[in-house]
Amino acid sequence: MIMKWRGWALATGVLAVSAMAQAAPPTAAMLSNACAGCHGTNGGSAGPTMPSLAGQSKEAIEVAMKKFKSGERPGTIMGRLAKGYSEAEVTAMAELFSKQKLHITTQTLDKAKIAKGASLQESNCGRCHIEDGKEGKDDTPAMASQWLPYMQMQMADYLSGKRKMPEKMKEKVDPMSKEDIEALLHFYASVK
Amino acid sequence: MTLDRRSFLKLVGAGAGAAGAVSLPMIGQAAELMPKSGKRVVVIGGGYGGTIAAKYIRMMDKSIEVVMIERNDHFVSCPFSNLYIGGIMTDLNALTIKYDKLAANHGVKVVQAEVTAIDPAAKSVTTSKGTISYDRLVVSPGIDFRLDEMKGYDTAAMEKMPHAWKAGPQTILLRKQLVDMKDGGTVVMTVPLAPYRCPPGPYERASMIAHYLKANKPKSKIVVLDAKPDITSKGGLFKKGWKDNYEGIIDYRPAKKVTEVDAKAMAVMVEGLEEVKGDVINVIPPQRAGQIAVAAGLVGDDKNWCPVDATTFESTKQKGIHVIGDACIAGAMPKSGYSANSEAKICAMNVVALINGKETTELSGINVCYSYITDKDAVSVAGVYTVKEGKIIAVPNSGGVSPADFSAAKTEALYAESWLKNILTEMST
């Protein structure tokens, strides 16, 4: 008996195999789940030096990834990883993380510094880091409830010139005392 | 009519005598531990792969019942256990997770039992507590040792020459032996041929042991007998790190394959030719997939590791069974905790799709592995993975290792701590 190809394929399971080979291209969840080993489930970080991505703005993530990829923004690891993704893939991940609820961190902060930071933030940083840092203008990153050690490390990179500050942010930051900057970071870390 | 146990056995015995053994397989078969009603995935292993597969399946589809079977009531992480061995961490508490929150937060049903057999035809696993049936099975049992390739290395020898390649009592034993060793002593470490769990792991361990010796027993040294011709992972970085920090302490000897140990004489044998003695001996034996994967016929032609589909991690040997983590052959993805984490999520997503008759999704994965060189310096290797022609490959022109001049090493040591915190939090909450 001569079996028709389709019958043969069904009988031997060849069809099932070829159907399986036709998997959909990686979705936003498939892509971003792989980041969670470092940034935490759904982008909520439990490690004080690792930034949360949950609730971060889409533009800020896109710009960060682009700058990591080109080397414009220094990073210990993100440059090597960002090179593995296309622009469309980054956009998909950025959109997913931006839709996650802001990750509320529990960290030890200084009350006096928070109060001082609160009094300084609106006039110095509020133009771009809007809504108490819960949001950012254009590609400005959200900083509310971000880990203090992470922000301190990033600020150190800005001040040493390793990471390039936006001109208008530099104008505000440069004249400030170390203590005031520290107070501002405590403030942003405290916002829930 | 009701039968008591005695007369039931008599009856069956008589039947078997008369009509052959037809009904006998029923006897001694363990009872169904938890009868299945709806869709169910069973996960074997509560380590780096298993916990994540269980949690993510539940995160993606609450209608699937997930049963995770693990022999222990807790899990101790191998990542960072080398820091404990080097005296940088004082206990294993920060490396130990429990499973109660996986149950409370995600409804994962955790069963503490040993899985002794898998029946792919009946879709059920046999455990020390009874049988459990499944629609799909995810197997993440980690590794076991190929003891036939390391003569003399039996359970008793392990108590004298710890492997510490599964974290827990073995880790504590190796640390204790280092602390008890006299200054001027020699530590010997043996490294197998690839593939084995955690390619850079032995070199991180040598660094951590050297770190301890340098500060506490400066007349001592560590001899590394490596079966491989060279350090294959982060080689340049380890060599520079050793030169800068541990000159005269680490004696690295490539192409020295240890095939035999003598626990009484505290010696190891390099292919029957050369005997090397040590005061403390850390034997890292050749490895293969966890025993249950071997017993279930999931290993491939090499008899050691499990071939899988590069999209779903479904075994190519047994339908309905997925293998992830160290046990599987994942192409370019190395045998690491980060890989196991990433593979678990890829597998989870596709297991959910297959159970619901939906389209599967192509793999996108990451591996990152940090290694400490000193207490304050760490280096890393990173990779992003995709599939090409059915094989898992690294995305071209991505990934790689830390800068050769160690300019990022102090910062990476800080990030590595947060990595551990995040990945263990992923596994336990």
Ligand SMILES: Cc1cc2nc3c(=O)[nH]c(=O)nc-3n(C[C@H](O)[C@H](O)[C@H](O)COP(=O)(O)OP(=O)(O)OC[C@H]3O[C@@H](n4cnc5c(N)ncnc54)[C@H](O)[C@@H]3O)c2cc1C
């Ligand atoms: C010294 C050392 C350092 C390392 N450092 C790093 C690092 O820095 N980064 C990194 O990414 N990776 C690292 N690794 C590798 C990492 O530990 C493994 O790759 C990872 O644990 C693999 O996950 P898994 O799920 O395959 O196995 P495991 O995590 O070992 O989990 C397997 C689980 O299955 C259970 N089990 C097995 N068989 C059965 C059975 N029959 N019944 C019930 N339960 C069973 C076991 O008890 C175990 O809990 C290191 C490894 C070592 C040895």
